[in-house]
Amino acid sequence: MKRFGRIVAVVTLVVFMLSLVLVFSPSEKAFSSAGGTKKIVFWHITTDAVGKQMIQNQVNRFMKANPGFKVEVVPLQNDAFKTKLKIAMGSNQAPDVFVTWGGGPFFEYVKGGKVKDITVYMNENGYKNRFIDASFGPITYNNKIWAVPVEGAGVALVWYNKEIFKKYNLKVPTTYDEFLDLIKKLKAKGITPISLANKTKWPGCEWYWYLVDRLGGPSVFEKAAERNGGSFADPTFIKAGEMLQNLVKMGAFVKGFNGLDYDTGQSRMLLYSGKAAMELMGTWQIPIMKAENKKFYENNLDFFPFPAIKGGKGDPSNLIGMASSNYYAVTTTCKYPKEAFKMIQYLIDDQAVKERIAYGQIPPVKGLKFTDPMLQKVYNLIAKAKSVQLWWDQYLPPQLAEVHKDIVQSLFGLTITPKAAAEKMEKAAKDYFKK
Secondary structure, three states: OHHHHHHHHHHHHHHHHHHHHHHOOHHHOOOOOOOOOEEEEEEEOOOOHHHHHHHHHHHHHHHHHOOOEEEEEEEOOHHHHHHHHHHHHHOOOOOOEEEEOOHHHHHHHHHOOOEOOOHHHHHHHHHHHHEOHHHHHHHEEOOEEOOEEOOOOEEEEEEEEHHHHHHOOOOOOOEHHHHHHHHHHHHHOOOEEEOOOOOOOHHHHHHHHHHHHHHHOHHHHHHHHOOOOOOOOOHHHHHHHHHHHHHHHOOOEOOOHHHOOOOOOHHHHHHHHOOEEEEEEEOOHHHHHHHHOHHHHHHOEEEEOOOEOOOOOOOOOOEEEEOOOOEEEEEOOOOOHHHHHHHHHHOOOHHHHHHHHHHOOOOOEOOOOOOOHHHHHHHHHHHOOOOEEOOHHHHOOHHHHHHHHHHHHHHHOOOOOHHHHHHHHHHHHHHHHOO
């Protein structure tokens, strides 16, 4: 047995060393170089040709203005990035600057002392005031700022077919009661009220997240997720489940929604064809719809924020999503944190903002003007939001996020009661956090 144990130990060591070799190929070396060279290693996840070149150009401007520094820019695919960062953080070989969505997984790195507190840099010369206030939620922890908002906003809104609303003289609802009345009117006309492709589970979650927010405000989820005096068995979660299942029972959603695929456009096509009237989805639909059906985008598409619920504690201006879809953080192992922060500033300076709008983003910067009225309307909504709560499946640790998405899909399928769903999520959270 001792010999077997030794063999296992050797094999484990070899596998670990191989994993490091695979993670850190020479072109992706995650060290600030030794010697006299001042080097900043920067990992991001914008991998399409236009976006990748845009970021490289912004970094080039930093290097031109700071000739003593070289920035090694490493674009990575989304899933590969998550794996590489986790291993790099665990082996103290993290990059100097890395992309983050903020929230729970990011705060684990903060708690572990892996991320540089940049509050002083953000406050210097009022730099923080450059950004929309709501963009700081996912990257503020213990009243300190741990990353810079850079990439464009992404929030969930109710998109609708204007032609259908005009044809049947339907009004955009501002309250949930009006919304329910709208669903009844659409059904009476033979039109599916809501399109939904919930095969991957997260599209349906957006409905549940908004119901919880409008009923109890963002703190109900945050306290439960942070294990800070809250519980997923709170009556608010049960009520949200009941309201969600009421929508299902009244036939609000398209038939077969739990088997439809969002990525292939199955939900959007129903909007284009006029077979469905509305869809709750993120603002990334804007460039997608422009590319897929420009005529529909320009003539028939509009949106409204999720309606207010009478008696609910959540502010009607609250949004689910991100005022900035990606942030950039500096690690504590970075040899040149001040210069690394300065490099990040080049990614969202005035020149970069122009480039990002042309790219199709809504930068998280105050006072912007857009030539596309749709972008301007979304921007105005985000700018005045009291809260922009991070997508729960990004906020929660990955293991809990999967449990949550499974539970919500079961709620949609009417295979679990709202009370049992809330208790199941609370048990999963207790098991995970040990509290």
